[in-house]
Amino acid sequence: MGGARAAGASEQARSGGGQQRLVVRVRRTLGRVTTAPPPTVTLDSRFATELAEMAVPWRAEEAPEPRLLVLNEPLATELGLDPGWLRSVDGVRLLIGTAVPTGAAPVAQAYAGHQFGGYVPRLGDGRALLLGELVDPDGRVRDLHLKGSGRTPFARGGDGLAAVGPMLREYVVSQSMHALRIPTTRSLAVVATGRTVHRETPLPGAVLARVAASHLRVGSFQYARATGDVDLLRRLADHAIARHHPGAAGAERPYLALFEGVVAAQASLVARWMLVGFVHGVMNTDNMTISGETIDYGPCAFLDAFDPATVYSSIDHGGRYAYGNQPAMAEWDLARLAEALLPLLHDDQDRAVALAVESLGGFRRRFDAAWSAGMRAKLGLRADLDQAVVSPLVEDLLALLAASRVDFTSFFRVLAVAARGEAEPTRRRFLDPGAVDDWLTRWRALGPDPDGMDRVNPVYIPRNHLVEEALAAATDGDVDPLMRLLDAVTAPYDERPGLERHAAAAPPDFGTYRTFCGT
Numbered sequence: 001m002g003g004a005r006a007a008g009a010s011e012q013a014r015s016g017g018g019q020q021r022l023v024v025r026v027r028r029t030l031g032r033v034t035t036a037p038p039p040t041v042t043l044d045s046r047f048a049t050e051l052a053e054m055a056v057p058w059r060a061e062e063a064p065e066p067r068l069l070v071l072n073e074p075l076a077t078e079l080g081l082d083p084g085w086l087r088s089v090d091g092v093r094l095l096i097g098t099a100v101p102t103g104a105a106p107v108a109q110a111y112a113g114h115q116f117g118g119y120v121p122r123l124g125d126g127r128a129l130l131l132g133e134l135v136d137p138d139g140r141v142r143d144l145h146l147k148g149s150g151r152t153p154f155a156r157g158g159d160g161l162a163a164v165g166p167m168l169r170e171y172v173v174s175q176s177m178h179a180l181r182i183p184t185t186r187s188l189a190v191v192a193t194g195r196t197v198h199r200e201t202p203l204p205g206a207v208l209a210r211v212a213a214s215h216l217r218v219g220s221f222q223y224a225r226a227t228g229d230v231d232l233l234r235r236l237a238d239h240a241i242a243r244h245h246p247g248a249a250g251a252e253r254p255y256l257a258l259f260e261g262v263v264a265a266q267a268s269l270v271a272r273w274m275l276v277g278f279v280h281g282v283m284n285t286d287n288m289t290i291s292g293e294t295i296d297y298g299p300c301a302f303l304d305a306f307d308p309a310t311v312y313s314s315i316d317h318g319g320r321y322a323y324g325n326q327p328a329m330a331e332w333d334l335a336r337l338a339e340a341l342l343p344l345l346h347d348d349q350d351r352a353v354a355l356a357v358e359s360l361g362g363f364r365r366r367f368d369a370a371w372s373a374g375m376r377a378k379l380g381l382r383a384d385l386d387q388a389v390v391s392p393l394v395e396d397l398l399a400l401l402a403a404s405r406v407d408f409t410s411f412f413r414v415l416a417v418a419a420r421g422e423a424e425p426t427r428r429r430f431l432d433p434g435a436v437d438d439w440l441t442r443w444r445a446l447g448p449d450p451d452g453m454d455r456v457n458p459v460y461i462p463r464n465h466l467v468e469e470a471l472a473a474a475t476d477g478d479v480d481p482l483m484r485l486l487d488a489v490t491a492p493y494d495e496r497p498g499l500e501r502h503a504a505a506a507p508p509d510f511g512t513y514r515t516f517c518g519t
């Protein structure tokens, strides 16, 4: 993939005052790597040390024939890692965990979780490893984590492995989310292992190297709480405050402030998902981060036609995680976080519950504010317009879109054309074009700004039919469609010639899309 290549002859990435340092020294010439001496990558082991009860020391499985499929060069550079070295034999071994930097302490993390509403006390990293924390050149601490690196003590019946297709899927969708300015874990690389993974059919195996603000989840707190060890719970909360919500440390009630920080981050995150038509698909409490980053791209997908009841996951029979249910489900997950935190909120548990309920009430308020502000921007409307005018306009539009099953993403770009004076392409999107005329008149009377609309409404998202096409080709060894898709979604707002297929709605014969998790 085209990406920034650092041009210096040597690089040294500094840590931001941590006790351990990330040091990368690579002698190289422009474009060609001359790796002598070998680089040293230093990883912290803060989680493993501070929360040893929740960390099982573990190693990745050997891979018969590792082959780098895709490397996120800009991200590598941002992390102070040399992309040229990461492409070398030793670099690839780091990316699958079979070569561990001296002093690093890889662990499988323990967590619990409510899966589709049912509590599972012991989930944990069944096929993943936290290699350690990287401190980037700006002092930001981030987890370096692997997915598909072999069975761990949390694997239960699973094989501990991952297939090329789903790992590339996480790569593409997380790249898209980042480009859409939505907080997300990042994908650093996908490496084919040369091992066969058995699903419905034999598939090529892969390891995804993932980078995250942390992998602390609501389920991490549920696990700590269930041990009955309040000291562990407090250490976990302190760790989370230090990494994600440092402002909470100075608050009158730091643990309540931590909870409020997570509520705010998730309300904003889920509003952003809704504004781009993202359906996460498996919002279990083990898949909700404390940092507010989107995590675990399993059965996720973007809406084609607008319909709040849309469900893609093959196992979500009840529609629990349907597009339109996502805010309510996030709130439900946060209530589980509040329960886990109760012993830290107040000595009197009745008071603790009252405090938690009050703070959780902030979710709706924050979500509604973020959603309304986002919809105004999508419609090109001024921020100072009366909410009493904007809200019904938004609601009426969504009802019209749903009634005609209009393609959600492309609609807002064609609507900008209407703001420039040409309404016909917008009208044609509706089964009865006349049905939208009244709405268009009301909207245009508010003076929408088409250029502002084009700055926030993407042209390119990872459309389901294109993702499937790209992954099938990549699984068969042809990565060209994947690279084209990545090219489109990593600059989602700039319409470019040659990418017309990537901007268009799914063909009518694409049918009902189904996604699978645990893949």
Ligand code: AMP
Binding pocket: 123, 124, 125, 126, 127, 128, 151, 154, 155, 156, 157, 158, 159, 160, 161, 162, 282, 286, 287, 296, 298, 517, 518, 519
């Ligand atoms: P997920 O649905 O990906 O969030 O995973 C839920 C749980 O199942 C986590 O504890 C995972 O580590 C575990 N898991 C998923 N797939 C596998 C697998 N192939 N082998 C072992 N554990 C797995």
Ligand code: MG
Binding pocket: 286, 287, 296
């Ligand atoms: Mg998960």
